[in-house]
Amino acid sequence: MTRLPVANRELIRAINRSSVLNLVKTHGPLSRTGVARLSGLSPATVTDIVAELIGERLVYEKEPGDSTGGRRPILLAINHTARYAIGIKLMEQQIIAALTDLSATVLAGITQPLEDGQSLDRAVQALATAVETLVEQAGAERQKLVGVGVGLAGVVDSARGVCRYSPVFSWRNAPLRDLLQARIGIPVYLDNDVNTLTLAERLFGAGQGVDDFLVVTVGRGVGMGIVVHGQPYRGTRGGGGEFGHTVLDPNGPLCGCGKRGCLEAYVSDPAILRMAREALARGEIALAAQDLTAPRLVELACAGNQPLQSVFRQAGQMLGLGIANLIDVFSPRLIIITGEGVRAGDLLFRPMRESIHRHAFADLADDAAIVIQEWGDDAWARGAASLVLQEFFRSPIEGGVGIPQGLA
Numbered sequence: 001m002t003r004l005p006v007a008n009r010e011l012i013r014a015i016n017r018s019s020v021l022n023l024v025k026t027h028g029p030l031s032r033t034g035v036a037r038l039s040g041l042s043p044a045t046v047t048d049i050v051a052e053l054i055g056e057r058l059v060y061e062k063e064p065g066d067s068t069g070g071r072r073p074i075l076l077a078i079n080h081t082a083r084y085a086i087g088i089k090l091m092e093q094q095i096i097a098a099l100t101d102l103s104a105t106v107l108a109g110i111t112q113p114l115e116d117g118q119s120l121d122r123a124v125q126a127l128a129t130a131v132e133t134l135v136e137q138a139g140a141e142r143q144k145l146v147g148v149g150v151g152l153a154g155v156v157d158s159a160r161g162v163c164r165y166s167p168v169f170s171w172r173n174a175p176l177r178d179l180l181q182a183r184i185g186i187p188v189y190l191d192n193d194v195n196t197l198t199l200a201e202r203l204f205g206a207g208q209g210v211d212d213f214l215v216v217t218v219g220r221g222v223g224m225g226i227v228v229h230g231q232p233y234r235g236t237r238g239g240g241g242e243f244g245h246t247v248l249d250p251n252g253p254l255c256g257c258g259k260r261g262c263l264e265a266y267v268s269d270p271a272i273l274r275m276a277r278e279a280l281a282r283g284e285i286a287l288a289a290q291d292l293t294a295p296r297l298v299e300l301a302c303a304g305n306q307p308l309q310s311v312f313r314q315a316g317q318m319l320g321l322g323i324a325n326l327i328d329v330f331s332p333r334l335i336i337i338t339g340e341g342v343r344a345g346d347l348l349f350r351p352m353r354e355s356i357h358r359h360a361f362a363d364l365a366d367d368a369a370i371v372i373q374e375w376g377d378d379a380w381a382r383g384a385a386s387l388v389l390q391e392f393f394r395s396p397i398e399g400g401v402g403i404p405q406g407l408a
């Protein structure tokens with residue numbers, strides 16, 4: 001009998017470890033017998049790997065629950081606080097950072113102001129400071145921190161850790177991942193912010209177990225994340241998903257990107273503010289200066305301001321038109337709508353749903369469930385932390401780094 005080379009044996013052991021850990025994560029609490037049955041590994045191998053995972057405090061034995069008699073099996077569960085991840089959303093004027101456990105539950109968060117016109121070097125410095133401040137404030141042990149995920153708007157080549165284009169910071173081909181990693185000495189992962197939200201939905205949210213779905217974000221801009229066959233679709237060099245800049249009317253209003261009639265120029269917060277100002281200029285509504293914020297316009301519309309209701313109606317109709325086009329192209333099982341803009345609720349989404357059904361081809365819209373996701377301030381940072389958690393749970397067979405050894 002030939003013996004496998006040491007490197008292969010180590011790889012197989014790492015793959016088995018990952019398989020056991022993921023089964024307990026997905027199906028736990030689970031007995032050792034259950035793990036063996038689901039994984040196809042021998043009971044002896046399972047016992048061995050479980051002992052190692054318990055030794056590293058990644059897995060623990062739960063108190064046996066009530067039973068109808070007979071010997072109760074000991075159940076295994078993930079110890080979610082055995083490791084931590086940090087997620088950061090890098091924005092124009094601030095950094096939002098969150099520390100999460102292994103289930104992406106936010107344990108602590110900070111918001112740090114950022115000056116306008118950041119140079120790459122100063123942004124990296126600010127990110128490093130945010131990591132240190134958060135670790136300190138949360139009282140977390142630094143050696144339990146497995147990585148830092150960073151999400152930002154723009155075109156990001158996640159595999160290379162490079163921001164190819166940031167409209168906010170005017171960066172081109174900025175090697176943000178390597179610069180930050182060198183500064184803090186912890187693995188760093190980088191992606192477009194909407195992709196990080198999509199990942200959080202896939203791993204921990206409404207997208208769990210759904211093979212084909214889209215995430216549409218509305219708020220400061222309009223973005224989209226795409227999951228096809230259970231995997232993110234990013235397009236060539238990370239450029240896919242620019243749903244907000246699909247043109248609905250070439251003679252429409254000017255968009256921030258320089259083109260006319262992009263969806264974003266009808267639906268984003270700045271677009272809704274612009275439409276409100278136009279209604280004000282036409283004398284259709286009376287608004288005070290302090291009313292010209294997106295949350296305040298929602299309040300006024302909800303309180304019965306009809307011209308403002310019609311502004312949201314128009315935005316909702318355009319959003320529905322854009323989504324009907326997406327349904328025709330992808331025929332997804334699920335569309336998750338999220339972002340700061342969901343605060344508008346039915347003002348936006350009732351006309352959106354009508355518009356989807358009016359414009360989608362045949363009965364394709366009936367196949368796509370639409371979920372409006374409640375928005376929390378830490379959602380972006382939690383999404384960025386999911387980049388780290390994905391890597392932590394990824395099997396070496398999928399090209400993941402596996403579970404860092406000896407961190408317990």
Ligand SMILES: [Zn+2]
Binds near residue numbers: 246255257258264
């Ligand atoms: Zn545009």
